[in-house]
Amino acid sequence: MPLEDGANARRDQAVDWLLRLQQAPADEVLRAQFVQWCEADTANAKAYGKAERVWQLTGRLAPATSENGSPATAPIAANTAQPRLVARPRRVRRWVAAAIAACLVVALAPSLILGWQADYRTASGETRDVTLSDGSVVQLDSHSAIAVDFSGQRRDVRLLVGQAFFKVTPDKSRPFHVRAKAMQITVTGTAFNVDLDRDGMSVAVQNGSVNVQDWQAGRALASLVPGQRLSYRGGQADLATFAPTQAAPWRQGQLIADDLPISEVVEQLRRYVPGLIVLNDADLGAQRVTGVYDLRKPQAALQAILKPSGAKVSRYSPWLFVLSR
Template identity: 60%
Template sequence: MMPADPVSSRRDQALDWLLRVQQAPHDTQLRAELAQWCARDVANAEAYGKAERIWRLTGQLAPATAEQWPQAMPATAVAMPAGRPTRRRRYWLGAAVAACLMIAVAPSLTLRLQADYRTVQGETRDVTLADGSVVQMDSDTAIAVDYHGSQRDVRLLSGQAFFKVTPDKSKPFHVRAAEVRVTVTGTAFNVELRPGRVDVDVEHGSVRVDDAKRALASALTAGQRLRYVDGRVQVRTFQPSQAAAWRQGQLIADETTVAELVEALGRYLPGKVVLRDQGLGEKRVTGVYDLHNPQAALSAVVRPHGGKVTTYGPWLVVLGRP
């Protein structure tokens, strides 16, 4: 298992505090414990401040309730001074909100600048390229296309896509995803890009997968799946008919961790999905889930292990165990 990102872990802790206070806004003991957590490390206070502001910007925090919640504070303080905000504090709050917006929006803007084609959450799209090759794009996916001379190059910037490549031995077709390059002349295959990981599934034909940085190479044929994680390669077999099951609105899990399934289903929901229980995330599940109803699919994934799905408006879904 990869080590947890300290920034992401702190952000999740802040969100957990936010949800607990939201559920019990008049619990003075809880607010005191939150203040102690914020005072323990200035980074904690900053993380909580960002979580609260993003929550408020999405419209989930009522103004009356917001006044009862702790603000971001220095490590030596327990609470912000009462009274009307000073000009300096108003400036700082405005800057913090602007920074939060930039953090939330920057990845989307970057994809917009780089991508030739993209889909949003819940949308799929078929794109026919200049040579007749077809790219079927899953939800929340972006690609950049570069046809020049004897090269046909497609970069998968996010998400996953299924490629039906028109044969042309004089012009190799390349799909690049992070450090991985898939080379074909004519075949059908799926490529999925996740943080720190690339999956390649071959439905028919054959492909070559390489990583120039580490000089690794693998040849795949129909019914083979390659997973590339941090320079390590794992190849296994599967039923070719199950390649890119998302095209039929299905998510197929075979001893897959709950955390992986939550991440995959999160691409079909408009807001953020938070998994609060690490132990729950490590549980493994086998089944077929309906991508047309991702909310119900999340419940079906966690319920066998005692998990519960809680929804806070349209922008936040939290999974955990009571």
């Protein structure tokens, strides 16, 4: 077996032990088997220690290993094959259970709230075309959601998360409004993309024209024509130009980075990965990349983004990716 395959197999075993121990912390037989696995090969204990440290990055658990990477259990007695295990106090077990429950609530709450607010939404890796009652079409990117309010003389859509491409049916008597945080886009008939991320928002026009304003501050920001993109972050508006056909490259399964920080590109890729991407290295995140990446293969895209900097992607489960040098 190649060395890399052996290391991957050991890593997978370590993650499996970690999950089993977390699910049954009071199972002494399981803990004894775990100790035997660690002592069978020092590489096993090191693999477990690394898996545990990575898992801690998500805030999921307290350490179960000592500082040198060995399992944090009582030493094995000379005349027995079983380790002397110290029973975990009942109130500590209750505290751990409560902490896990709290983590689940924190993790699930945003999704539940989004479910209540959204009229249309997509899951990670899913795209969707929505035809509104006026004939306008909204294409939702992966992990995106909108709320629709058509009443009287108004056509209002609110982008709650992610990004969407709008093809608006012309109607001069009923302007079409899209809100994304503080930004409001007003059109009568055009095609444009709106992108909402953690730090701000942007609008890019493919054809027609749009008026953009900060509706909270009550001030106009810009009037955009085809090939113009407005980014709005921290109250600062930045205008850029591009080829109109590239208003929404995600529709062709592409992510285009033009001298962008790795952290920003990774933030965009998070929409397409059904799990957690951990990037805790600020220096690595600040390095800049240029390229075209395939959104249909997000893990390969991550690896391509990191390759110029000599960094790597470590996959610890289908739901956990760690970026490091």
